[in-house]
Amino acid sequence: MAPDPDFEHPKMEERRNIPPGLPRDNPIKSYWQDPPDAIADCRTTEDLPADADIVIVGSGVSGSSIAFNLLSSDPCLKVVLLEARQAASGASGRNGGHTKTATYRSFDENVKSVGPEDAVKITNLEYNTMVTVHAFSRQHSIPCDSVRCQTIDVFYDSAQFEAAKESVALMEKLMGKDEAPKHIFHDAVETAEKYLAPGSVGSLEYESGSLSAYKFTIGVLKLALGKGLNLQCNTPATSISQSGDKRWTIETPRGTIKSKKLLLATNGYTAHLYPLLQGVIVPLRGVVTAQRPGQNLPQQGLGTTYSFVYKEGFEYMISRPAGSKFEGDIVIGGGMHVAEGDGMNEYGNTDDTTYDKSSADYLLECTRRYFGPKNWGKDHTDGHNRRTWSGVMGFSADGYPFVGPVPGEEGLYLSASFQGHGMVLCFLCAQAVTSMIEGKDGEELNSWFPECYRVTEQRMGKKFEGRIKAAGAPEPQPVENGTT
Template sequence: MEERAAIPPGLPRLNPTISYWQDPPSDIGCLRSTASLPEKADYIVIGSGISGSCIAYNLLCRQPKAKVVLLEARRAVSGATGRNGGHTKAASYRSFLEHERELGLEEAIKIAKLEYANIVATHAFAKTHGIDCASTECQTFDIVYCQTQFVLGKQAIGRMRQTMEDHPAAQYKIWDADEAKEKFLTPNACGAFEYYAGSLSAYQLAIGVLKLALAKGLNPQTTTPATSLWSEPCSGKTQWTVQTPRGSIAAPEIVLATNGYSAHLLPMLQGAIVPLHGQICAQRPGLGLPHTGLGNAYSFIHETGYEYMISRPPGTPDTGTITIGGGLWKLENNGASRYGETNDTALEPSITLFLRDCTEEYFGPENWGADHASGRVKKEWSGIMGASADGLPYVGALTDTQGLWISAGFHGHGMVWCLKAAEALAVMMVGSEAEYREMEEWFPRSAVCE
C-alpha cells in the first residue's frame, strides 16, 4: 500500500470509459461560458462533480455578485460522481464502532447523523429544484454472507440504538438467515440488515446543480485541466494562480474539489488522498426477478469486502435495470493493486468477470431465471475514487497560506457526504461567526482540515 500510495495521480485520462449514467451526455457537458479563459476571478473551483458543483452553487447563493469560475479537466461531471453506482446509502453501522474507538462516541454519533442528514437533504434538494435524476428514497438491504460480520453488525446496531436514542440514523431492522433468504430472494444469506437509503443518477443531479449555478452566473470552463497552481503576495494579500493549457487564471480563493487527483496539484496530499480504481456493471435483470424492479437497494457483505447494487425504480425508461459495483475483495491483498490506479479508460478483467456473474449467484439461479434475450450486460465502466486512511474526507482550509480550500477524499462515500460538506465549506469560507459556530454543531470535526 505504501508503494501504491506513492504513485503520482497525474491528470484525469482522456477518453475514459463511458458510464451508464453518462449515455447520452448532458447538453452542458462541454460548456464554456466564455470563449477564452478569464484572467481573474473571485473564486476558482477545480472539479465539476457533486462537490465542485455544490460548492460553486453555495458560494453564488451567498455572494450573488461573485465571479466564480469552475475548471474541469474533461467534460462536466466526468469523474467519480458521473460513475458511481447510484446509491445514497450510509451503512453507518459498519464504521460506528471504529469511529467510537478512534474518535470518541460524540464524534461517531455526529458522523452517523451527518450521513443520514446528507441523504435526506440530497433527495430533498432534487425534489425542491425539480432536478430529473430519478431521485428515490427507499429501504436498503445489506445481505450478509459471513457470520462474523453479521455478529459485528448486530453489535454496532445495538450500540447505535443505545447511544443515539430514537434518532432515525440508528433505526435498523435485523433479519435472521431464514427470513433473509425468503424476503430478499438471497438463498445463501447468513442474515440481513434493513434501513433507510435511496437511489438516483448522481450524474444528472450534479448536472442539475451546475445548471442552477449557471443561472446565478457560474462560468464553467470544461476540458480545461488545472496543471499547476502557486501563490504570491499581492497588495498585502495572497493571490493564487492556476495554470491550464489555455492560459492562467488568478483568484484570491481556490477550492480543490479534485478528489482522487488532488495530489497532482498539491503534492503535500500525496499518500493522504490516494486514487482508488473501481468498477461497475449495468445489467438486465434475470427474467425470474420482478419485472418492475426489486424496489430497494442492496449490498452484499462478505468477510473482507462487499458489492453495492441498485435496481432502477418504476417510472424510469429502464425500470429494473441493475447497477452493481465492487469486487475489490476478490483480488489479491483485497484489491491493493487498485489503489494508486487512475486509468479509468480500462477495466480490470477479473472484476469484469466477477461482476457479470455474481448477481445470478446472489439471487440463485431459480430466483434469477433465464437471462434477458438481449443479454445480461448493458454497460461496464470504471471510475476513480479518492481514498483516505481513516475513510473520512478533508474539508476546509489547506496549509497556513490564505485562500486554499479543499473538499475531497470521500473514500467512495461521497453521496452521503458531499452536499453537506459543500454547505459546511461555504460557511468556513464566507459565513458569519454565528453560522460557523452553528456548523460546528453538526459537521464532524474529524473531517475538517487542520
C-alpha cells in the same frame, strides 16, 4: 483474519507514491453519461477569465454544490469552475447511483478513533445528506430518477452479522433508540423469502435511496449557471501557486487565471495540484456494471437497494426504478478482492479508460449467485451485461474526508477524499466548506460538522497505509497474507 490497523502492506508505499496525474482523456463512457448532457462541454465564456473571486477545480457533486451555495449567498461573486474533461465526468458521473449510509459499519470504529460526539455527528451527517440530496432534487425539479426506499444488507458471514448487531446496539445506546437511524434485522428465512436472497445468515434493513448522480450533478451545475457561474469544461488545471499578493495562480492549457481563493474539489486527483497530499489522499479505481435482470426477477425493478456482505468485502447494488430509462437494470459495484494483486494494483490507479476484467467478470457472476437460479432464471434475452466502466475514488489514512481551509495556505480550501462514499457525504460537506469560505465557521457549523473531517497539519502528515473502515467502499483492507 481480522485487519491489523498497525500493519502496512509492503506494496502500499509503492502504490500510494504513484502521482495521480490529470484525469485521463477519453475515459470509458459510463452508463449514466450515455448520452452526455448538453452542457457536457460547456464554456460559459469563449476565453478563460483572467481573474475571479474564487476558482473551483472539479465539477462533481462537491464542486457544483459549492458553486451553487456561494452564488446563492452572493450573486455578485465571480465564481469560475474548471473541469479537466466533460462536466461531471469524474466519480460523480461514474458511481453506482446509491445514496446509502451504512454508518453502522464504521460506528464502533468511529467511537474508538474520534470519540462518541464525532461518531454521532458522522452518523447524522450521512443520514441528513441522503435526505437532503433527494429533497433538493425534488425542490428544484432535477430529473435524476430520485427514489427514497429501504435498503437491505445481506450477510454471508456470521462474524460480520454479529458485529453489525453490536454496532447498531452501540449506536442506539449513545444516540438514543428514537434518535438513531432505524435498523431492522431479518433472519435467513425472511431474507430469502422477502428479499429473494437465499443462503444468507441474515440481513439488516434501513433507509436508503437511489438516483443518477450524473443527472443530479448536472442539475446542480445548471442551477449554478443560472446564478452566474462561469463553467469552463475541458480545461484542466495543471498547476497552482501563490504569489506575494496572496492571490492564487492556476495554470491551464488555455491560459492562467488568478483568484484570492481556490477550492480543490478534486477527490482522488488532489495530489496532482497539491503535492503535499501525495500518499495522503490516495486514488482507488473501482468497477461498476449495469446488468439486465434475470427473467425471473421483477422486470420493472426491485423494491429495495442491496449490499451483499461477506468475509472478503462486499458489493453494493441498486435496481433502476420503474419508468426510468432501462427500468429494472441492476447497477452493482465491488469485486475488489478478486482484482489483480488482491486488489492492491487498483490503489494509485487513475486509468478509467479501462477496468479490471477479473472484478468485472465477478460482478456479472455474483448477481446470479446472490439471487440464486430460481429467483434469477434465465439471463435476459438481450444479454446479461449492458455496460461496464470504472471510476476513481479518493481515500485517506484515517478514513475521513478532507474538508476546509488548508493550514498555512491562505485562501486554499479542500473538499476531497470521500472514501467511495461521496453520495452521502459531499452535499452537506459542500455546505460546510461554503460556510468556511464565507467566514461563517462558528458555533452553528460546529454543532453538526465532524471535527475529524477538518484539514489539519497532523492529518496531512499521515500517509495512507490501507483501509481501516468499511463504511462505503467495496474493497477489503489488505493484511499480512494478502487476504482478509
